[in-house]
Structures are given as structure tokens and as C-alpha cells.
Amino acid sequence: MTTPSYPPKPSPGDRIAVISPSSGLAGILPLPYELGLERLRKEYDLEPVEYPATRKMGSTPQERADDIHAAFADPTIKAVIASIGGEDQITVLPLLDRELIRANPKPFFGMSDNTNLLAYLRNAGIVGYHGASVMCELGRPVAMNPHTAESLRAALFTSGEYELRPAERWNDVSRDWADPATFDAEPETRPGAGWTWVNADRVVEGRSWGGCLEILGWLLMADREISHDLTEYDGGVLFLETSEEMPSAPEVFRTLRNMGERGLLQRFSALLMGRARTWSFERPNSPEEGARYAAEQREAVLRAMRAYAPGTTIVFDVDLGHTDPQIVIPYGGAIRVDGPARRIAVTY
CATH class of the missing domain: 3.40.50.10740 (Murein tetrapeptidase LD-carboxypeptidase, N-terminal domain)
Incomplete structure (x- = not known):
């Protein structure tokens, strides 16, 4: 390809x-x-x-x-x-x-x-x-x-190259788009805690692939737009995020496990995991409940990565998903993940 x-x-x-x-x-x-x-x-x-x-x-x-x-x-x-x-x-x-x-x-x-x-x-x-x-x-x-x-x-x-940086403040609580009053005030934000690094002892440079984890699961089930030649993904940067439907930690683990069973997960040299969306209209979690959900998701990701790709560099809480702010990630474009320097740069 x-x-x-x-x-x-x-x-x-x-x-x-x-x-x-x-x-x-x-x-x-x-x-x-x-x-x-x-x-x-x-x-x-x-x-x-x-x-x-x-x-x-x-x-x-x-x-x-x-x-x-x-x-x-x-x-x-x-x-x-x-x-x-x-x-x-x-x-x-x-x-x-x-x-x-x-x-x-x-x-x-x-x-x-x-x-x-x-x-x-x-x-x-x-x-x-x-x-x-x-x-x-x-x-x-x-x-x-x-x-x-x-x-x-x-x-x-x-x-050119664009360096990502952790959001100092973020939000994942929505308001009713049908209510004009929603647009009278900016969303309330809370302090960010920066990125969390795992296996940050190397520099990875590669082409990106990934997106919303639930959608990738559907593509895998339908056998669409996933290369059968898995060498296509060798040395790449996987980026993942979950939606406002807030899949459970077991579901996140199983999707990643099945990617590992297919031989896909272990092809990538780095994983950027988006900050988890922890609130929805159907599940209006308190901050404490949301933090627990995010921690359970992180452990599910780590469990799957330990089993199938234990040496992969991982960065958690990158602002690339269903939370605010949201950084644009080039899909198929170049990403450099510098573990020792704790820096991430994309090429737009």
C-alpha cells in the first residue's frame, strides 16, 4: 500500500x-x-x-x-x-x-x-x-x-510540524443544544493533570492510524478498511478515544484484546490514548464517578497492552477525542512521540 x-x-x-x-x-x-x-x-x-x-x-x-x-x-x-x-x-x-x-x-x-x-x-x-x-x-x-x-x-x-501540549483546563459536560440559554455562557472547565507516560524511554516516529475505538470495532467486524497486510501498520502510532456512549472498561479491554488476537495491536510502536469522556446526558457522572470511570478505562487499556504489546510507548489523556479542548490529529500523517523529552509533535 x-x-x-x-x-x-x-x-x-x-x-x-x-x-x-x-x-x-x-x-x-x-x-x-x-x-x-x-x-x-x-x-x-x-x-x-x-x-x-x-x-x-x-x-x-x-x-x-x-x-x-x-x-x-x-x-x-x-x-x-x-x-x-x-x-x-x-x-x-x-x-x-x-x-x-x-x-x-x-x-x-x-x-x-x-x-x-x-x-x-x-x-x-x-x-x-x-x-x-x-x-x-x-x-x-x-x-x-x-x-x-x-x-x-x-x-x-x-x-509543518505542530507540537501538542496538555490542556491546562478541560471539560466533558454538555448542555442542551436546543436551549438558546446554553449559548450564553462558556462551558465550565476543570484543571488538567497533564499526560501520563508508560514505557517513555524511546523516540517513536511513524504514521498514524486509529480513531474512535467503538467505530474501529465495527470496522473490524465488517472487515472494512482494515488492511489484511498488517505490515502496513508496523512502527506506526496508534491513537484511540472513546465516545459519549462511554463503553465499559470490560468492553474497551475486549476490543483491544481482539485487535491483539488479530495481530494488529502489536504492530504499533506507540499509542496515544485520548482523554476519556466521563459524562453524558444518560450517565451524568459526578467528578468522582467520572474519575473512577477514567481510571477503570486506563487499567483496561494497560491490561490489553501488557498482554499483547508490553513494550509499546503509551501516552494517556491526550486531548484528541470527545472532550474539550480537542486537538486535530493527522490521520495517516506523521507523528513523533518523544518519550525522554515527554513531547508529542504531529505533522499537518
């Missing part, structure tokens, strides 16, 4: 496609969506272009595939961003025209269920960008998190 290459970057003033490859929540929760569009225009000087299924709840997989094709095929569109995630993007993958997309490489931004399309793009030879959806990160009440905004700007417009 060819090494993924970085697509050309947009410039201020360019048109950016806004699509909904998973859920059309933008159609029923317009407040964060419209705010995100406004920020694309005013703060990033990009002109968002919507497609027929962007605000359509219940759109068919074919309608969403058509939007993806239209966005990539249009030469005036210089980048593509997802409105939000969802849970059935896997049904869109078989409908995609790989040659059309490969012939029109563009930066694609999305996360969560968009792990599907990011993995697809990587296999098409295109580096994608895990992070920064319109409704979540761009539509954050009052202002974007500065940490998120800086990372997105660098990923959108620059092509």
Missing part, C-alpha cells in the same frame, strides 16, 4: 464543503450548527458550502455518498468538514467511488463516526484530519476553545 500523502491546503477566502456523512442533526439542532458556520466565515475566512443531505435527518447512505462525491469532485472546494458524527457511516463506505476521491484529494476534517471516512481516505492514499466538527468544536458556546482553535488553524492552513 502506498504511503498516504498530504492533500493541498486551502487558503483564506476558499470554499469549504460542509457535509453530514453520518447524522443530519444540523437540521434539528440549528443553534450550534449555524454558530459553527459563522465561525468558519468570520474566524477562518472560509466560505461554507452545504449539500442536499447536510441538514437532512434520515438521509439514505446513497444521498450521503452523493454529497461526498460532489464535495470532492468540485474543483472550487478546497477542503471538506463534517457537521457532526453519528452511528451508521459504515453503510456509506461501500457506495463510495475510491478512484474519484483519490483523483481529487482534499483535507477532510471529522471525528467519532467519521473514523469510517478517515480510514477510507487513508487507504485511498490521502491524509485526513481527525477532529473539529462544525457543531461540536466550531459551535462551542460563546467562543471556541483557544487550544482547539489554534490546532484547527494550523491543520487547515499550514503544512
Whole structure:
């Protein structure tokens, strides 16, 4: 398989496609969506272009595939961003025209269920960008998190190395997007405790692969977009995060165990584990309950790694998942994990 290459970057003033490859929540929760569009225009000087299924709840997989094709095929569109995630993007993958997309490489931004399309793009030879959806990160009440905004700007417009840093403060508690009062105050944050390193005695440089752990489990079950030639992942950097559905520690362990049984887990030289999302509307944990959930998840990850890849360098609590702030990770792009210096750098 060819090494993924970085697509050309947009410039201020360019048109950016806004699509909904998973859920059309933008159609029923317009407040964060419209705010995100406004920020694309005013703060990033990009002109968002919507497609027929962007605000359509219940759109068919074919309608969403058509939007993806239209966005990539249009030469005036210089980048593509997802409105939000969802849970059935896997049904869109078989409908995609790989040659059309490969012939029109563009930066694609999305996360969560968009792990599907990011993995697809990587296999098409295109580096994608895990992070920064319109409704979540761009539509954050009052202002974007500065940490998120800086990372997105660098990923959108620059092509060099970008050094990650731990968030000094973070949040994972959401408020009702249907309530206008939600957008009158910034989310409350709490102090961060930095990254936690395991086997930090080496420097690892490699291409990234990963995303939302639950979505990767589905891709493995459907046998889609996972290379059968596992040497493709040798020496790479695995990055993982879990969603607001908050999978249990046993479920996290079993997914990683099964990746190990497939021979996949041990191919990577480093693992960046995203800060765990510990609160949801269905499970509104107290800070103490959330800390216990996060600790149990960490132990589940360590248990699987000890069994299948005990020498792998691991960094916990990287801000790359369903928490705020969120750093953009190049999917298929270069990452350097410097254990002795306790530094992580990505190449956008």
C-alpha cells in the first residue's frame, strides 16, 4: 500500500464543503450548527458550502455518498468538514467511488463516526484530519476553545510540524443544544493533570492510524478498511478515544484484546490514548464517578497492552477525542512521540 500523502491546503477566502456523512442533526439542532458556520466565515475566512443531505435527518447512505462525491469532485472546494458524527457511516463506505476521491484529494476534517471516512481516505492514499466538527468544536458556546482553535488553524492552513501540549483546563459536560440559554455562557472547565507516560524511554516516529475505538470495532467486524497486510501498520502510532456512549472498561479491554488476537495491536510502536469522556446526558457522572470511570478505562487499556504489546510507548489523556479542548490529529500523517523529552509533535 502506498504511503498516504498530504492533500493541498486551502487558503483564506476558499470554499469549504460542509457535509453530514453520518447524522443530519444540523437540521434539528440549528443553534450550534449555524454558530459553527459563522465561525468558519468570520474566524477562518472560509466560505461554507452545504449539500442536499447536510441538514437532512434520515438521509439514505446513497444521498450521503452523493454529497461526498460532489464535495470532492468540485474543483472550487478546497477542503471538506463534517457537521457532526453519528452511528451508521459504515453503510456509506461501500457506495463510495475510491478512484474519484483519490483523483481529487482534499483535507477532510471529522471525528467519532467519521473514523469510517478517515480510514477510507487513508487507504485511498490521502491524509485526513481527525477532529473539529462544525457543531461540536466550531459551535462551542460563546467562543471556541483557544487550544482547539489554534490546532484547527494550523491543520487547515499550514503544512509543518505542530507540537501538542496538555490542556491546562478541560471539560466533558454538555448542555442542551436546543436551549438558546446554553449559548450564553462558556462551558465550565476543570484543571488538567497533564499526560501520563508508560514505557517513555524511546523516540517513536511513524504514521498514524486509529480513531474512535467503538467505530474501529465495527470496522473490524465488517472487515472494512482494515488492511489484511498488517505490515502496513508496523512502527506506526496508534491513537484511540472513546465516545459519549462511554463503553465499559470490560468492553474497551475486549476490543483491544481482539485487535491483539488479530495481530494488529502489536504492530504499533506507540499509542496515544485520548482523554476519556466521563459524562453524558444518560450517565451524568459526578467528578468522582467520572474519575473512577477514567481510571477503570486506563487499567483496561494497560491490561490489553501488557498482554499483547508490553513494550509499546503509551501516552494517556491526550486531548484528541470527545472532550474539550480537542486537538486535530493527522490521520495517516506523521507523528513523533518523544518519550525522554515527554513531547508529542504531529505533522499537518
